[in-house]
Amino acid sequence: MPAIPWRAYALLAASTSLVGSYVGLSKLLVASFPVFLLAGLRFGIAALLMLPWLKKPAHEAPLDARAKRLLFLESFLGNFLFSLCMLFGLRQSSAVVAGVIMAGIPAAVALLSRVVLHERLSGRTLAGIACAVGGIALVASGRQGGAETTPLGAALLIAAVFCEACYVVIGKQLTAGLGPKRISALINLWGLTLVAPLAVWQGWGFDFSAPRLLDWGLLGYYAATASVVTVWLWMAGLRRLPAAQAGVFMVFLPVSTALVGLALGEPISALQAVAYGLALSGVLLATWPARGAGR
Numbered sequence: 001m002p003a004i005p006w007r008a009y010a011l012l013a014a015s016t017s018l019v020g021s022y023v024g025l026s027k028l029l030v031a032s033f034p035v036f037l038l039a040g041l042r043f044g045i046a047a048l049l050m051l052p053w054l055k056k057p058a059h060e061a062p063l064d065a066r067a068k069r070l071l072f073l074e075s076f077l078g079n080f081l082f083s084l085c086m087l088f089g090l091r092q093s094s095a096v097v098a099g100v101i102m103a104g105i106p107a108a109v110a111l112l113s114r115v116v117l118h119e120r121l122s123g124r125t126l127a128g129i130a131c132a133v134g135g136i137a138l139v140a141s142g143r144q145g146g147a148e149t150t151p152l153g154a155a156l157l158i159a160a161v162f163c164e165a166c167y168v169v170i171g172k173q174l175t176a177g178l179g180p181k182r183i184s185a186l187i188n189l190w191g192l193t194l195v196a197p198l199a200v201w202q203g204w205g206f207d208f209s210a211p212r213l214l215d216w217g218l219l220g221y222y223a224a225t226a227s228v229v230t231v232w233l234w235m236a237g238l239r240r241l242p243a244a245q246a247g248v249f250m251v252f253l254p255v256s257t258a259l260v261g262l263a264l265g266e267p268i269s270a271l272q273a274v275a276y277g278l279a280l281s282g283v284l285l286a287t288w289p290a291r292g293a294g295r
Contacts, residue, residue, distance in 0.1 A: 012249035013283075015230045025218055026029030027090050032215040034086045037206055040199020042083075043192035046227030049135060070174050073185070076188030079227075083191075085160035092153025094266050101157040105131025106282065108165035109247025115122035116169050119203030119242050124285050128248045131282030132133060167249070170234055172243040180235035188227045251279035 029038055056062070062072075093101075106129050113119045120130075172184050213221075238246050255276050258268055 005240040008240035008246075009249070011233045012241070012246055013252050015233035015237065016249050016252040017256040018225045018230045019259075020253040021225070021260055025222065025260060027085060028085055029215065029222060030091055031217055033219070034202040034206065034209045035084065035091075036195060036198035037202040037220075038087065038153040039083050039195045041120050042223040042226055043079075043188055043195060045220065045223035046188050047185075047192050047226050049224065050181075050188060053181040054189075056182065057179060059183070062276070067174070071186050072190055074170045074174060074183075075166060075187035076194060077163045078170070079187055079191035080168065080194045082160050083164035083195075085156045085163060089153045089156030089160060091118055093149035093205075094158075094261065095158060101154060101161065104158075104161050105164050105168075105253065106247045108162050109168045109250065110244040112165050112169045113130070113243040117172060121244050123243050125242075125248065128282035128285040129244075131278045131285065132216075134278050143264075148149070149161070152178045164250070168238070168247050169243050170249075171238055172246075175235055180196060181242035182238070183235050184231040186230065187231070190234070191227070191269055207240040211278040237257070248283055251283055255280065 033041070110121060110125070110129050114121060171183070178186075237249075258272070258276060262268055
């Protein structure tokens with residue numbers, strides 16, 4: 001049996017945990033910056049940070065039409081639409097409820113990986129996905145007393161779930177021919193190109209002296225984690241695993257989002273805690289070494 005890819009597991013878990021942290025902190029940023037301007041500043045700062053990553057390594061083939069198309073779709077769905085759906089959705093929901101909705105990402109990834117990549121789903125992977133979906137159903141069956149989430153906010157967050165699932169599936173195809181750093185830099189450039197006109201429009205009359213120093217610091221963290229660190233970590237880990245199994249690691253996103261929500265003073269119910277416990281159990285089911293697996 002092949003060695004257990006612990007490094008890939010660690011990279012994926014670190015990536016989605018960081019994503020979850022900035023999902024929660026984004027609720028503070030959208031209170032200080034207009035959404036399109038915030039997205040534009042994120043991509044712009046990241047583009048400067050990733051300039052050295054744009055150069056083609058000697059061992060990589062030139063980009064063909066298929067690779068260029070996939071890079072555009074990866075950025076359009078996974079960066080542009082995901083960011084807009086998430087940020088607008090967060091304006092009409094609590095960070096904790098947003099985390100619960102996004103726990104559905106593993107199921108969406110499994111569906112798309114089966115349809116698009118024709119991956120065979122193992123029993124352990126299916127069981128892990130079932131735990132994530134079961135956690136969502138458990139929360140949905142209860143009353144979200146005092147929750148701020150509107151139907152539109154929930155719909156936008158669900159759309160973000162499927163955008164992120166597309167990001168995983170397309171990313172798996174890209175890692176077959178491109179390195180993680182170059183993928184990160186190229187899709188960030190596409191994101192900047194897509195959002196730039198809207199960012200300039202909102203930034204034209206924006207008072208840049210209004211945000212506090214803390215807000216600018218959070219923006220720098222958001223840009224570095226959302227576009228640089230998390231994308232590289234994810235692509236590096238994704239190269240070693242099937243997309244459906246990698247998608248199970250998305251459960252670390254809602255868990256870290258909930259922790260940030262708690263730090264911001266948002267309550268979490270016992271029912272939600274059980275839901276997150278089910279989600280983490282799904283990771284164990286999908287990745288725990290089978291009997292007889294290599295060390």
